Amino acid sequence: MNDFITRTLRPTFWKVVAVIIIALGIYTIYLRFTGGLAAVTNLSDHFPWGLWIGFDVLCGVGMAAGGFTLCAIVYIFNIKKYKPIIRPTILTAFLGYLLVIFALLVDLGRPWAIWHAIIMWNPHSVMFEVAWCVMLYTTVLFLEFSPVIIERFKSKKLLSFIKGITIPLVVIGILLSTLHQSSLGALYLIVPTKMHPLWYSTNLPWFFYLSAIAVGCAMIIFESYLSAKAFKKNLEFHLVSDIGRWIVVILSTYFTWRFVDLALNNKLTLLFFNSIETYLFWLEIIIGIVIPIAFLSQSRIRLNRVGLFVSACFVIGGFLLNRLNVSVTSLQASSGVSYLPSVYEIIITLFIVTIGVILFNLAVQYLPVYEKTKEGIPIEFEIITDENLKVESVK
Amino acid sequence: MKKEKAFLIDITECVGCGACYTACKEANNLPETSDDPLRDTLSDKTFTVIEQRGDYYVRQMCKHCFEPTCVSACPVGAFTKIEFGAVLYDESKCLGCRYCMQACPFQIPRYEWGSLNPRVQKCIMCYNRLLEGNIPACAEACPTGATTFGDRDEIIALAKQKIFDNPEKYYNYIYGLNEVGGTSVLYLSPIPFEELGFNTHLLQTALPNFTYEALSKIPTLVSVGGVLLTGFYWLTNRKNEIAREKFLEKTKSQTERSTDNE
Ligand code: SF4
Ligand code: SF4
Numbered sequence: 001m002n003d004f005i006t007r008t009l010r011p012t013f014w015k016v017v018a019v020i021i022i023a024l025g026i027y028t029i030y031l032r033f034t035g036g037l038a039a040v041t042n043l044s045d046h047f048p049w050g051l052w053i054g055f056d057v058l059c060g061v062g063m064a065a066g067g068f069t070l071c072a073i074v075y076i077f078n079i080k081k082y083k084p085i086i087r088p089t090i091l092t093a094f095l096g097y098l099l100v101i102f103a104l105l106v107d108l109g110r111p112w113a114i115w116h117a118i119i120m121w122n123p124h125s126v127m128f129e130v131a132w133c134v135m136l137y138t139t140v141l142f143l144e145f146s147p148v149i150i151e152r153f154k155s156k157k158l159l160s161f162i163k164g165i166t167i168p169l170v171v172i173g174i175l176l177s178t179l180h181q182s183s184l185g186a187l188y189l190i191v192p193t194k195m196h197p198l199w200y201s202t203n204l205p206w207f208f209y210l211s212a213i214a215v216g217c218a219m220i221i222f223e224s225y226l227s228a229k230a231f232k233k234n235l236e237f238h239l240v241s242d243i244g245r246w247i248v249v250i251l252s253t254y255f256t257w258r259f260v261d262l263a264l265n266n267k268l269t270l271l272f273f274n275s276i277e278t279y280l281f282w283l284e285i286i287i288g289i290v291i292p293i294a295f296l297s298q299s300r301i302r303l304n305r306v307g308l309f310v311s312a313c314f315v316i317g318g319f320l321l322n323r324l325n326v327s328v329t330s331l332q333a334s335s336g337v338s339y340l341p342s343v344y345e346i347i348i349t350l351f352i353v354t355i356g357v358i359l360f361n362l363a364v365q366y367l368p369v370y371e372k373t374k375e376g377i378p379i380e381f382e383i384i385t386d387e388n389l390k391v392e393s394v395k
Numbered sequence: 396m397k398k399e400k401a402f403l404i405d406i407t408e409c410v411g412c413g414a415c416y417t418a419c420k421e422a423n424n425l426p427e428t429s430d431d432p433l434r435d436t437l438s439d440k441t442f443t444v445i446e447q448r449g450d451y452y453v454r455q456m457c458k459h460c461f462e463p464t465c466v467s468a469c470p471v472g473a474f475t476k477i478e479f480g481a482v483l484y485d486e487s488k489c490l491g492c493r494y495c496m497q498a499c500p501f502q503i504p505r506y507e508w509g510s511l512n513p514r515v516q517k518c519i520m521c522y523n524r525l526l527e528g529n530i531p532a533c534a535e536a537c538p539t540g541a542t543t544f545g546d547r548d549e550i551i552a553l554a555k556q557k558i559f560d561n562p563e564k565y566y567n568y569i570y571g572l573n574e575v576g577g578t579s580v581l582y583l584s585p586i587p588f589e590e591l592g593f594n595t596h597l598l599q600t601a602l603p604n605f606t607y608e609a610l611s612k613i614p615t616l617v618s619v620g621g622v623l624l625t626g627f628y629w630l631t632n633r634k635n636e637i638a639r640e641k642f643l644e645k646t647k648s649q650t651e652r653s654t655d656n657e
Contacts, residue, residue: 078631109491
């Protein structure tokens with residue numbers, strides 16, 4: 001125990017950084033709830049949504065997309081070889097959603113009224129859809145992750161109950177995610193004249209959906225690489241590497257669709273305009289789509305641990321840029337003001353990321369996220385219950 | 396629903412005196428924010444302003460749209476369009492997501508950014524005065540007739556009549572008649588509207604249609620998607636079952652053989 005305490009307390013560079021960020025974050029939250037949004041943000045009547053919505057919410061939800069993508073691959077398409085990485089992926093998605101809710105509590109003007117969406121309905125509002133998706137999908141993610149917690153506390157009855165309802169849970173989870181990812185794009189359908197035409201499209205919900213799946217896959221690669229380093233958990237590399245192929249397919253579809261969409265709406269000339277929007281648009285396309293496709297379509301890079309990791313980083317970077325472009329860049333011109341996040345807004349964002357990393361670490365240390373059985377076969381997030389039962393009974 | 400009302404703002408008649416500005420402040424109990432109505436901007440404490448654009452004055456306020464974008468955007472229905480066509484806000488429902496502000500094509504709703512219990516604020520068409528049978532304070536105060544108020548159909552007829560009677564005085568367009576599906580604040584101008592800083596690129600259809608189209612696909616998506624996913628699960632799992640049966644048979648025959656050998 002003493003050993004444990006000294007180990008946790010031993011300062012390392014990252015621990016010091018984390019402590020500083022957390023302290024600043026708590027201070028910012030204090031300022032936010034004593035002085036209002038004006039005290040900490042650069043938001044204004046002309047720019048009501050800033051970094052917190054653009055990054056913490058839009059990017060946070062997108063990066064949690066690995067959860068439903070992998071669930072679909074493993075349980076619906078029955079590609080069982082990916083089972084070993086399903087737990088950490090669901091964990092990321094679950095933590096991602098919790099942190100999105102946290103960000104919302106800071107960003108909403110009246111966070112204590114957040115539950116109003118449960119009883120006061122406006123089915124014509126995309127925001128209403130978003131609110132329900134957040135609530136329901138967080139619950140589903142919790143249930144999908146719960147076997148890990150239950151296992152830790154060894155309650156057989158609960159475990160078999162949860163496992164029994166897993167397929168319905170997975171189906172509901174996929175549907176909710178589909179709705180949620182696309183509805184975040186649909187939020188912007190209502191501003192056709194405010195948004196820069198390079199980003200506005202009636203297909204925005206689809207673009208959000210496809211790019212979320214791509215980044216979900218990239219997150220799986222990203223995490224596997226880091227976990228392999230940090231926790232010495234050797235996930236089978238060829239599994240992860242194969243996900244790179246999926247990314248190529250999804251990104252190519254996404255890329256084609258976006259450019260065909262521009263062409264069909266006579267917007268191609270905008271691509272050669274000398275404006276900050278055009279540059280950021282190309283940056284997003286090149287970082288997030290062109291480079292990853294170029295890298296991942298070569299097996300030499302895909303089969304190289306670092307190469308694969310770097311490609312995933314490009315996908316994630318391009319994705320973040322895309323969400324920020326949609327939520328900030330594209331609305332800048334019509335708003336008449338130029339918004340840049342305040343230091344406090346940035347602190348809260350860093351705070352959220354830091355908390356996420358810490359919670360992930362704790363969960364991995366104290367819950368059987370990566371644990372293996374005696375035979376060395378990973379305990380999976382097992383839901384194909386009767387299969388297991390049969391196999392056991394045969395034994 | 397009482398008859399739909401509307402304002403007519405005739406820019407050729409406006410002298411920029413600020414009477415509407417002052418009357419609005421009084422009627423809504425709003426604190427003073429500037430001693431020069433021409434310098435002030437819309438805010439949570441100012442629901443109407445007069446902006447000088449060259450030789451002309453343009454009044455800004457909520458347009459009380461026909462199919463208001465803010466009403467469709469609010470997740471909890473805090474915004475409603477009610478009798479007289481007034482678009483009102485109910486602070487007891489609001490959760491402060493500010494989607495209404497993001498969505499409004501005219502950038503009208505204002506937020507109490509410094510408040511710990513912030514509200515969205517904007518012109519409410521002097522709803523209480525309407526209930527009492529009065530017209531909105533600004534229209535009553537206007538000394539020149541630049542702001543008039545009445546039933547929307549009559550106001551439209553009046554605007555058309557004005558252009559018809561004085562074609563050389565007016566630019567032949569009624570701003571607000573069809574913008575975003577029509578508004579309840581109509582403008583007449585002596586010169587083209589874009590020269591006065593009006594957004595002339597607004598669509599002529601109601602914006603809520605855009606999101607509604609996406610939302611209306613949800614029931615199909617959920618039901619068809621649900622069946623499809625479950626179906627896929629069944630298909631792929633069936634394959635597994637067959638594989639397992641084969642595997643079991645094989646092992647069984649192997650064990651039998653091994654027992655035979657013994
Ligand atoms: S102008 Fe804006 S705030 Fe006023 S009714 Fe129209 S959408 Fe709503
Ligand atoms: S800020 Fe309030 S009124 Fe505006 S959309 Fe959100 S909940 Fe509705």
